[in-house]
Amino acid sequence: xxxxxxxxxEGYFDDLQARLSAIPSSQHAAVVRPWYSxxxxxxxxxxxxxxxxxAGNFILRRTAPSGPAxxxxxxxLSSELIPNTDPYAIYHDSDDVYEVSLxxxxxxxxxxxxxxxxxxxxxxx
Amino acid sequence: xxxxxxxxxxxFNGIVRDYSERLYWHVRRFVHSHEDADDIVQDIFMKxxxxxxxxxxxAQLFTWIYRIATNETLNWLRKRRVRAALSFQxxxxxxxxxxxxxxxxxxxxxxxxxSKEIQxxxxxxxxxxxxxxxxxxxxxxxxEVLGVSVGSLKASYHIAYxxxxxxxxxxx
Numbered sequence: 001x002x003x004x005x006x007x008x009x010e011g012y013f014d015d016l017q018a019r020l021s022a023i024p025s026s027q028h029a030a031v032v033r034p035w036y037s038x039x040x041x042x043x044x045x046x047x048x049x050x051x052x053x054x055a056g057n058f059i060l061r062r063t064a065p066s067g068p069a070x071x072x073x074x075x076x077l078s079s080e081l082i083p084n085t086d087p088y089a090i091y092h093d094s095d096d097v098y099e100v101s102l103x104x105x106x107x108x109x110x111x112x113x114x115x116x117x118x119x120x121x122x123x124x125x
Numbered sequence: 126x127x128x129x130x131x132x133x134x135x136x137f138n139g140i141v142r143d144y145s146e147r148l149y150w151h152v153r154r155f156v157h158s159h160e161d162a163d164d165i166v167q168d169i170f171m172k173x174x175x176x177x178x179x180x181x182x183x184a185q186l187f188t189w190i191y192r193i194a195t196n197e198t199l200n201w202l203r204k205r206r207v208r209a210a211l212s213f214q215x216x217x218x219x220x221x222x223x224x225x226x227x228x229x230x231x232x233x234x235x236x237x238x239x240s241k242e243i244q245x246x247x248x249x250x251x252x253x254x255x256x257x258x259x260x261x262x263x264x265x266x267x268x269e270v271l272g273v274s275v276g277s278l279k280a281s282y283h284i285a286y287x288x289x290x291x292x293x294x295x296x297x
Contacts, residue, residue, distance in 0.1 A: 005232025006153060013146050016163070020141045020170045024134045 128178065137174055140190065145170070147260075148194045154255050155198045157223035157240070165201055169194045188269040191256070195270055199248055220244045235293065242292045246285050253278055254285045 065073075109119045128136070148169060153162040172193050180189060202216070209216040224230070224240045243251060252271060256262045264282075268275045 005230060005236050006150075006227070007229045007231055008149075008159065009229075013149070016149065016166065017141055017145050020145055020167065021138055023170055023174050024137055 133177055137177055140173060140186075141170065144187070144190055148190070151191070151194055151255065151260065152198050154240075154243075154259060155202060155251070157220055157227060157244070159227075159229055161201075165198055169197045172197060184269055185266070188266050191262075191266075191270045192272075195252055195256075199252065202248055217245065239289065239293050242289045246288070250281050250285050253281050254289075257282050258286075 106119055149162055149166050152165045156162050156165065173190060206216045209219060221241055221244065224237060224244065230237065243254060246254060253267060256267045256270065264275045264278050267278055
């Protein structure tokens with residue numbers, strides 16, 4: 001090794017050999033594990049998922065709207081003071097069935113300026 | 126044929142006894158740091174221990190060992206180069222600084238310059254030069270270690286030698 005002119009600390013190579021010789025025994029200690037240790041990562045994942053579901057459910061229940069303020073909101077929504085943005089309510093009939101009577105029709109026609117003759121024709125029909 | 130654990134351990138301890146010092150110097154010439162060379166050598170022997178059960182004698186033992194050592198060292202250099210680039214630094218400049226500041230270097234200015242010129246070679250060409258010039262390995266063995274043809278090895282070594290010779294006077 002004369003071609004490189006580098007020294008090492010005294011006793012380094014003896015120490016190095018001792019450390020390297022310990023590799024097999026250190027690897028043995030790492031490898032010998034009980035059979036159920038292989039299941040540990042999957043059990044941890046399942047526990048995390050369960051914790052997320054429970055915590056999420058708890059938070060959603062706690063933050064779900066309720067109380068007098070929410071009741072007032074519902075009333076305002078139904079009286080159309082604030083727009084109803086629920087797609088289902090927009091595209092589907094309401095549960096409350098509102099039947100239009102002939103009187104309602106006549107009133108509407110009179111208000112819109114329809115001639116009386118036409119109105120009586122429709123009513124008689 | 127699987128070897129029993131006792132035999133594997135005996136074989137490994139023999140490799141430690143015969144190759145630990147050689148591999149240290151091999152790595153040291155690449156990384157120019159005693160501490161880094163020590164770390165890399167430990168990683169190399171961990172890999173050797175892990176791969177030993179699958180060694181079937183397809184290659185000579187020492188070329189197999191040197192292949193692991195050289196690949197591990199080149200991988201270390203590659204990672205170091207990426208890390209240096211991310212910090213907008215040059216690995217080559219870092220290595221030159223290491224050569225200048227190495228407390229374990231006890232050669233003269235010419236030998237320090239030689240180390241710097243070798244350091245400037247591309248990684249693989251440097252590996253060829255180190256194995257041929259310092260380890261005095263046969264071209265056929267270097268070809269097995271690096272997985273290249275003997276012809277390209279000879280050409281590469283010749284180019285490296287001439288490059289360094291012109292840069293450094295009185296090459297050994």
